Amino acid sequence: MTVLVTGGAGYIGSHMVHALAEAGESVVVIDNLSTGFSAFLPEGVPLFIGDAGDENLVEGVLAQHGVESIIHFAGSVVVLDSMRDPLAYYRNNTMTTRSLLNAAVKGGVNRFIFSSTAAVYGNPDSVPVPEHAPTRPLSPYGSSKLMTELMLHDVAAAHDLKYVALRYFNVAGADPKGRVGLATVGATHLLKIAVEAATGQRAKIDVFGTDYPTPDGSCIRDFIHVSDLVQAHRAALAYLRSGGSSITLNCGYGRGYSVLETIEAVRRVAMRNFAVQYAARRPGDIMTMVADTSRIRSTLDWTPQYDDLETIATHALAWEERLFHERGGLGRQAESA
Structure with missing residues (x-):
């Protein structure tokens, strides 16, 4: 009963692998290390360096390790990059998942958890947004994920495979124990940028x-702590193992914070000030995105532990300070608040 985690050395994937290993699960990872770090994996977890779309590699791993479930994180996630290079996103997200699913079907894997995104909704007609809301993505990133959801639906109808597609809202924070966090250079996550400025x-x-x-003129986002997110994946796995049907679920907290409120939260926990520059809107940005979480809360055995913006910011800051010191501590210090 082994779980394959694709992209398991990345930001969310590494948190997932730690959570599975702590729960006593047998885990194996495929990651091409384009944005992941092998050092983030717990000792003893096998890592196969390669592409999740390499069917020969995947089929070999499935057979060698007796994989019965796949949690699929591998993919590209930057909205602006997808606007500049849409074909790369359709390749890395949609085509890679098509190949992974083909290998899964041939290998007899019948449980699949997919990291989708709230970007499939575009600008919703109302918030909080439920899973049955129209899907009108504003970026190739969102479209590539929506295409994958459609593939999953069709594959599940044709084969012995059940899935949970989790539509992430804004994932943030870091492991409360300080073991792993977001370390990708040039990351575009708001909280990551804010704690970089604070350090x-x-x-x-x-x-x-x-x-x-919006109340202060800036975009509004529903942030979810990465550790709560991976526990939602563990709950989704338990749901499928107990015979649950295929389902798509929003994964957020159901509360929104503006960009400016988020920056102020980071300033408070860091007790430092940093400069803010105002610029024009970006193409592909969604104005307000807050999850209707009633379905995930009623379907999965999942109770968030870190539903607090300052807690999320505190964990993100602690991780960033660790990275800053490990990388030499070079840079201009932010002013004390």
């Missing part, structure tokens, strides 16, 4: 759009 690694943080029809 003096950035001279400023850019806020794109202050003229949205």
Whole structure:
């Protein structure tokens, strides 16, 4: 009963692998290490360096390790990059998953958990947004994930495979024990950028759009702590193992914070000030995105533990300070608040 985690050396994937290993699960990882780090994996977890779309590699891993479930994180996630290079996103997200699913079907794997995104909704008609809301992605990133959801639906109808597609809202924070976190250079996550600014690694943080029809003019996001997110995956795995039907679930907390509120939360926990520069709206950005979480809370045995913006910011900051010191501590120090 082994679980294959694709992208398991990346930000969310490494948290997942730690959680599975702590729970006594047998885990194996496939990761091409383009944005992941082998050092983030727990000792003893096998790592196969390669592409999740390499069917020969995947089939060999499935057979060698007796894989019965796949949790699929591998993919590209930057909205602006997808606008500039859409074909790369359809290759890395949609085509890779097609090949992975083909290997899974041939290998007799019948449980599949997919990391989808709230970007499939585009600008929703109302918030909080439920799973049955229209899907109108504004970026190739969102479209590539929606295409994969459609594939999953069709594969499950044709083969002995059940899936849970988790539509992530804004994943943030780091392992409370400080073992793993977001370490990708040039990451575009808001909280990551804010804690980089708080530790003096950035001279400023850019806020794109202050003229949205929101209380303070900036975009609103539903942040979810990465550790709560991976526990939702563990709950999804238990749900499938108990015979649950294929389902798509929002994965957030159901509360929204504006970009400016998030920056202020980081300033408070860091007790440091940093510069904010205001810029025009970016193409592909969604104005307000808050999850309707009633379905996930009623379907899965899942109770979030870190549903607090300052807690998320505190864990992100602690991880960033560790990275900053490990990388030499070079950079301009932010001012004390």
